[in-house]
Amino acid sequence: MAASPGVEVYLDLLSQPCRALLILLECNQIPHTVRTVALRKGENKTPEFTKMNPMQKVPVLVDGDFVLTESDAILKYLATKFNVPEHWYPRQPERRARVDEYTAWHHTNTRPHAAKVFILEVLLPAMSGSPVDEGRLNRALSQLDETLDKLETMFLRRQPFLCGDEITVADLLAICELMQPLVAGRDVLQQRPKLQHWKSRVQSAVGGAFDRAHAVLYGARERHKAKL
Template sequence: MSNSEVVEIFVSPFSQPARAVWWFCKLQNVPHEFKPIQLGQGDHKTAEYKAINYFQRVPALRCGSFTLSESGAILTFLSRKYGAGTDWWPEDLEVAGRVAEYIAWHCGAAGLQAAGVGWVFPSVFASQRDDALIADRRVDFHKALDVLEQYFLARNTAYIATEHLTVADLLAAPEVAQIHMIDDATFTLDKHPKVKAWFERMRALPDYQSIHEQVLQRKKIDF
């Protein structure tokens, strides 16, 4: 498996973790083929896709005969394969441990990803809007932002694990961006100044606009 081999990434532009993987490929110039998955049309429920991703979610990766699911695992693999000698996955073991710690929290039941999905789904996909549920999920998301503010960014570093960008930041930013875009009338980071400053740095990165373009065009996401 060489570094010149084209990686296939199976992505829905409306999936936050899938956008994180796509963003890495763009920033690191990973030779890749974008494979769009239309969730609303059931592309992820086919037997063909299940052979690539047993869990039938996005994102997924295929590199030759090797397949991988779960955004944290995919970003770890890509950063080690295509980002060797860079800061994406730090060589310093303590900093690398911070990156791994963030990924584990982010993807866990109480992490930023679950909190973001909890807010997005009743806001966008529910057949009947439940304002009370949305209010509860908004509280959950802000609790997750509290963790980002008070723990992961409490070391006063520019980015989540250290002073430089890592894959942890790429995983986190699309979650904040998604809420910012679907609820831009009321969503604010004013109570989380460290998160706000970090997010502004993330928004200034190359390809931020391009990976979020389709979501920006459709505030009501229909896949």
């Protein structure tokens, strides 16, 4: 049987789910080629990219003739197809359901609430040239706080990772989202030791792939700091 030639992934590493995907690929040495799509330059709106993904979003995975456009589905597809260590997306039904439970919750909680803080504090002021709307930002931070409470009390209450004793794709999606407000120098885990310890465990589990995936975000933080 011939070895798989690998997959193509279309990424902008300022995008949270793109970072999660890159970490999974690197950690498991899945053969891949990265195609960079700069969202800020509108490269996601070109006819070529739109033909591949009419939603004009990243990440996109191309595996031969198969194209997949949702980060959650891409992570689970890779974990299944490339036979990565089972802890990433367990085969045992109850353990797999725990991962699915978090990832379903993620899209209406961790993702929008962390992203909103970033949008209000960094993106909108950069695009409009107007100052941060402190009222809206404070409301967004309050919503994010409620989400962080749930991460601690629901998902991490008696276990080291969100879905059990080992790291899964759920942890990657969550941590990459919670890193996003760091562009403005805001560490949303600063007052939360339980979540800080979880972040350290995630970083330890994925090694250097964490900082490599976040290098673009660290650079954006430095540029933002220099502008202020």
